[in-house]
Structure formats: C-alpha cells, structure tokens
Amino acid sequence: TITVVGSINQDTTLYVQAMPKPGETIRINKMVVSGGGKGANQAIAAQRLGAKTAFIGAVGADHAGEGMLALLRKESIDVAGVAVLAQETTGQAFISVDAHGENSIMINAGANTKFDAAHVRKYRHAIKNSDFVIVEFESPVADSVAAFEIAHKAGVKTILNPAPALKEIPTELLALTDLIVPNETETEILTGIKVTDEKSMTQAAAKLISFGVGTVVITLGSRGVYYHVGNQSGLIPALKVKAVDTTAAGDTFIGAVASVLRPNFANITEALTYGNRASALTVQKLGAQNAIPFKRDLD
Numbered sequence: 001t002i003t004v005v006g007s008i009n010q011d012t013t014l015y016v017q018a019m020p021k022p023g024e025t026i027r028i029n030k031m032v033v034s035g036g037g038k039g040a041n042q043a044i045a046a047q048r049l050g051a052k053t054a055f056i057g058a059v060g061a062d063h064a065g066e067g068m069l070a071l072l073r074k075e076s077i078d079v080a081g082v083a084v085l086a087q088e089t090t091g092q093a094f095i096s097v098d099a100h101g102e103n104s105i106m107i108n109a110g111a112n113t114k115f116d117a118a119h120v121r122k123y124r125h126a127i128k129n130s131d132f133v134i135v136e137f138e139s140p141v142a143d144s145v146a147a148f149e150i151a152h153k154a155g156v157k158t159i160l161n162p163a164p165a166l167k168e169i170p171t172e173l174l175a176l177t178d179l180i181v182p183n184e185t186e187t188e189i190l191t192g193i194k195v196t197d198e199k200s201m202t203q204a205a206a207k208l209i210s211f212g213v214g215t216v217v218i219t220l221g222s223r224g225v226y227y228h229v230g231n232q233s234g235l236i237p238a239l240k241v242k243a244v245d246t247t248a249a250g251d252t253f254i255g256a257v258a259s260v261l262r263p264n265f266a267n268i269t270e271a272l273t274y275g276n277r278a279s280a281l282t283v284q285k286l287g288a289q290n291a292i293p294f295k296r297d298l299d
C-alpha cells in the first residue's frame with residue numbers, strides 16, 4: 001500500500017491563437033478540463049501501475065472538488081483522508097497555450113495549502129499501514145513533516161518529490177527522507193550543483209545525502225535517471241521515444257517506482273527501469289492524468 005499526502009487540482013487548459021494583451025478579450029479555440037496536482041497524479045500512477053493507494057489532502061466544497069474526488073474514486077483510490085473544506089476553493093490550475101505551444105499558468109492553491117498537520121495525524125493509521133508514503137511541495141511542508149514523522153516511527157519508508165522547487169530547504173523533512181527524487185532543476189536549487197555529467201551527479205547526490213537523505217534518484221528527462229543507493233550508483237538510460245508532452249512524466253516515474261519497489265530497496269534498479277518505461281509512455285501522450293499508463297500497458 002502507498003499513501004500519498006499531497007495536492008489535488010482541477011486543470012483547465014485554454015488553447016488560444018495568442019495570449020490576450022491587458023484589456024483585450026479573446027476567443028478560446030479549445031478548452032480542456034482535467035484532473036491534476038502532483039499529489040493526485042502520483043497517486044493515480046501508483047494505483048494504475050499496481051499498488052493499492054490511499055490519499056490524504058483537501059478539496060473545497062465546490063463542483064471542482066466533487067469532480068476531482070470522483071476521478072480519484074473511479075481509480076479505486078482510497079479518498080477517506082481527503083478533507084472537504086467548506087470555506088475553501090479546490091486547487092485549480094489555469095493553463096493557456098498559444099499557437100506556438102508556449103504556455104502560461106496561473107495556480108489557485110486553494111484547499112491544498114489549507115489542510116494542516118492535525119488533519120494528517122488524524123489519518124495516521126493509513127500511513128502506518130503503508131509500505132511507502134509520498135509527499136511533494138504543493139502542500140504545506142509542515143504536513144509533509146508530520147506525515148514523515150509518523151512514517152519514520154512506524155518504519156514506513158518515505159519518498160520526497162521536491163517539486164515545485166523550494167528555495168528554503170526544509171532540513172527537518174530531508175532528515176526524515178528515505179528516497180528523494182528531484183529533477184535536474186530541483187537538484188540544482190537544492191544543492192547549488194548543476195548536473196551535467198556523472199561527476200556532478202555524484203557530487204549533487206553526496207550533498208543531498210549530507211542533508212540526511214537516505215537514497216537519491218535524480219531524473220534527467222530524456223537521459224533517464226541517476227541513482228545513488230548505499231555505495232552503489234549509476235545511470236539508467238530512458239527509452240528512446242518521441243515525446244509529445246512531458247507533463248506528469250516525473251509524477252508517473254515516482255508512482256511507478258513506488259508501486260514496485262521493495263521497502264528495503266533491494267530491487268531499486270529494476271524499479272527505476274520500470275519507472276523509465278512507465279514515464280516513456282506518459283510523454284508520448286497529451287495531457288497529465290489521461291497520459292498515465294496502466295500496468296497492463298507495460299506488461
């Protein structure tokens with residue numbers, strides 16, 4: 001079982017010829033409403049790729065929240081730990097994409113930032129009964145710390161997706177992290193080291209480990225992943241595919257890895273290979289949640 005403590009958004013994507021200038025009104029060519037949020041994406045990936053998944057988070061008492069909860073239920077994800085907050089709006093991302101494929105994004109974090117550590121603690125049994133707990137930075141860091149403290153005490157392994165990148169490193173959280181999975185940008189922001197070759201990757205991993213993190217996996221987009229576990233390290237190349245939309249590639253990767261990884265990390269290289277295969281499918285499809293593959297697509 002995997003418990004995800006994190007964000008749920010409704011994504012509204014507006015396809016336009018050109019972005020409107022201040023004061024201008026324009027027509028939208030196409031509008032697509034879909035499920036999003038890094039937490040929800042990771043939970044869907046884990047569940048579709050073979051794990052039983054539970055979610056702890058929050059939505060507002062609005063139509064968007066009802067819709068997003070229905071999407072998670074349809075995946076058979078346990079949403080008992082999702083609070084419906086009467087005074088808040090559901091997290092929403094408004095994405096506009098112009099004819100050149102250039103995008104601009106506005107995010108209403110809404111309920112995602114309004115559930116607190118006490119809410120997480122209320123669902124401690126879900127965390128305690130898991131193999132892994134996964135968090136990211138679209139929800140309050142205090143909530144992630146609370147989740148990791150519960151996990152740590154119960155011997156449950158913790159996975160941190162440090163996205164979107166935070167400038168202030170929450171040292172408390174890093175010290176409770178068994179596995180951190182940053183991409184290249186997040187690695188540079190966390191360590192100050194730009195990852196180019198294997199030497200810089202080794203240096204960045206060493207720095208993260210000096211912060212108290214157990215195991216480091218850096219995702220490198222089309223190059224694949226670098227891992228550093230115990231005294232083993234190496235690169236696992238990505239699959240050569242034609243990427244059309246890399247949205248949710250990292251979320252798919254983490255969900256996929258968590259769904260097959262053994263809690264003692266003994267099969268980590270196989271799990272990372274599985275993650276590469278799963279996210280290679282995601283990048284070949286448009287959208288976020290609808291691009292996340294099922295286990296049968298990989299078998």
Ligand code: ADP
Binds near residue numbers: 183222223241276
């Ligand atoms: P994020 O989406 O978080 O920025 P990355 O871009 O590093 O993360 O992608 C995560 C994983 O998705 C990579 O490690 C790789 O396995 C896969 N991936 C991403 N882009 C491609 C690509 N162009 N071709 C094949 N696999 C890809």
